[in-house]
Amino acid sequence: MVDELEELEDLVHVTVGDLPSRGYGVMEEIRRQGKLCDVTLKVGEHKFSAHRIVLAASIPYFHAMFTNDMMECKQDEIIMQGMDPSALEALINFAYNGHLAIDQQNVQSLLIGASFLQLQNIKDACCSFLKERLHPKNCLGVRQFAETMMCTVLYDAANRFIHEHFVEVSMSEEFLALTFDEVLELVSRDELNVKAEEQVFEAALAWVRFDREQREVFLPELLSKIRLPLCRPQFLTDRVQQDDLVRCCHKCRDLVDEAKDYHLMPERRPHLLAFKTRPRCCTSIAGLxxxxxxxxxxxxxxxxxxxxxxxxxxxxxxxxxxxxxxxxxxxxxxxxxxxxxxxxxxxxxxxxxxxxxxxxxxxxxxxxxxxxxxxxxxxxxxxxxxxxxxxxxxxxxxxxxxxxxxxxxxxxxxxxxxxxxxxxxxxxxxxxxxxxxxxxxxxxxxxx
Missing domain, CATH: 2.120.10.80 (Kelch-type beta propeller)
Structure with missing residues (x-):
């Protein structure tokens, strides 16, 4: 019998494919029972027990903490500054079971937590969630959040959305809450998708009128970035020139006169700044x-x-x-x-x-x-x-x-x-x- 066995292959590989996933499931159950946990993460009054080895294996931030002799690697309780408790709990659970539910209420806190813990796949998933739900009423806020979190893809997507839907965006509360510098930069862009320059004028004027007392002083500079020569002569005469904010501002009246001269005296057109007569073109929108x-x-x-x-x-x-x-x-x-x-x-x-x-x-x-x-x-x-x-x-x-x-x-x-x-x-x-x-x-x- 032994001789016969010796004639056969003397090395046999045994593979149990689901062992890692089953092992993590067992560890998650052990954690729920409060057993073998060797570290506690604390956010405010909230405490979450876990296993160092699981956190280190699943979350890059903890891998660096527990394997590089950092001060926290020997502490039983680690304080997590600036994290939302529910987001931390969800990300700890993710370390054990690989599952995470993203919704409108938790997406921002999850993205902040994932960024802090260096979970790039979760960060990307949150960015995709926000990108798919861009709307004229939220895109400016999403862009600002993306810039803060250094999410380049989401920031660029929000920018394109703002360009494509500028008219609807300009009617939102977020637009009216922008700072002067933000509005000035936005109305200066070539990429705005507008049927007529009149729409940019109306957006700028609405922003000024929202807080007239504080913002009226900014109107001349805003008008200088709007391409008034591209407005219809009738609009310049009947709407822009007749507006009380424009009429009581000498610099604004000069800009209107410049635009009217563009229509009345074509020979003077070469003297205008080039951008003022260049139609806007939203390059992210394919034409038909x-x-x-x-x-x-x-x-x-x-x-x-x-x-x-x-x-x-x-x-x-x-x-x-x-x-x-x-x-x-x-x-x-x-x-x-x-x-x-x-x-x-x-x-x-x-x-x-x-x-x-x-x-x-x-x-x-x-x-x-x-x-x-x-x-x-x-x-x-x-x-x-x-x-x-x-x-x-x-x-x-x-x-x-x-x-x-x-x-x-x-x-x-x-x-x-x-x-x-x-x-x-x-x-x-x-x-x-x-x-x-x-x-x-x-x-x-x-x-x-």
Whole structure:
């Protein structure tokens, strides 16, 4: 029998996979019974008994304390300064069973405790919990807390949320409670997601009026960071200039005059500080791409409209236009999409319709003075400009501008050349028209 055993493998491995977890469970039960505990953690009047070896094995802070001959390693009772008792108890229980319940009431105290005890996985879990529950009413407080706790990922997430939801955030109690320096820094940011600069003005004014007696003195500096030249002239005249806080402040009136001059005297625009005429752009929000009208494979004009969401990576159909349009001009003003002119398969069009993405509806607005397709379209100072195009007989040199406020098209100075299918862009307050053709020749020239 022995000889037969000797011929077999003389080494056998025995593994009990759940032994560590079962062992921790037994130690947790022993702790509940108050047995074999060799250390007590004290917070105020609260005391928690535990086993040094378990704390050292599960919590980096105690591992360093108990294995590096620190003074506390031989003490029977250790005072834990600045920790919430319920959070400490939960983290001690976590050391034994690996389970922790995070909720709205304990997340901050757990994050503070986890940071103190160097439990990075718990700290990360608390940050994720807060990140998923960001709201316009709490994001400023979460950002401040994240900065205090040096939670970079949570701080950045809160910042992005503030940028994306600035208008709603500006209506919160947290916003009204900000210090002047915090408000000034916020309204100076390029990344704010606003449909119009008017919304930033209203936010700043609401903050001042919340404690007018103490904050009125800060209004001139706040207005200097708001891009008043980007506000509509009507808003500057009827709202900003008429506000009693602005009217009684000489510096504020100067800033309003500067903004009005921007609209009245374009030649002075290069002298303005660059940031004042630079539209804000919330880079953390991906835009949507709209495909408007066009031609199908049979050459028929379409009224179909589709929108592409880069985040979802899919196209969806929108409400179709009321008129089929190819070679149509498109522009976006104040969050509304304009479809201008084009060709319906039989004739060139002067009609215009506007799409509201919130209601998924198209509405007809004022028609152009001329029928045109393949025109160049741009937006400048809240006005739509159409340049050239083709009216069915010849290329055009005429230029028209549309005011959404008055719903009227106005003919302005024509181009020096007749152009259709030209490229049109805006740069530093001027409209540049490049290339295109007049039906006989293709241009390589640029006009402005």
């Amino acid at each position: 791409i709209y495909a408007v009208g066009g031609l199908n494979s049979a050459g028929d004009s379409l009224n179909v409209v589709e929108v592409f969401d880069p985040i979802a990576n899919r196209w969806e159909k929108c409400q179709p236009m009321t008129t089929a349009r190819s070679r149509v001009g498109v522009a976006v003003v104040n969050g509304l999409l304009y479809a201008i002119g084009g060709y319906d398969g039989q004739s060139r069009l002067s009609t215009v319709e506007v799409y509201n993405p919130d209601s998924d509806t198209w509405t007809k607005v004022g028609s152009m003075n001329s029928k045109r397709s393949a025109m160049g379209t741009v937006v400048l100072d809240g006005q739509i400009y159409v340049c050239g195009g083709y009216d069915g007989n010849c290329s055009l040199n005429s230029v028209e501008t549309f005011s959404p406020e008055t719903d009227k098209w106005t003919v302005v100075t024509p181009m020096s050349s007749n152009r259709s299918a030209a490229g049109v862009t805006v740069f530093e307050g001027r409209i540049y028209v490049s290339g295109g053709h007049d039906g006989l020749q293709i241009f390589n020239t640029v006009g402005f």
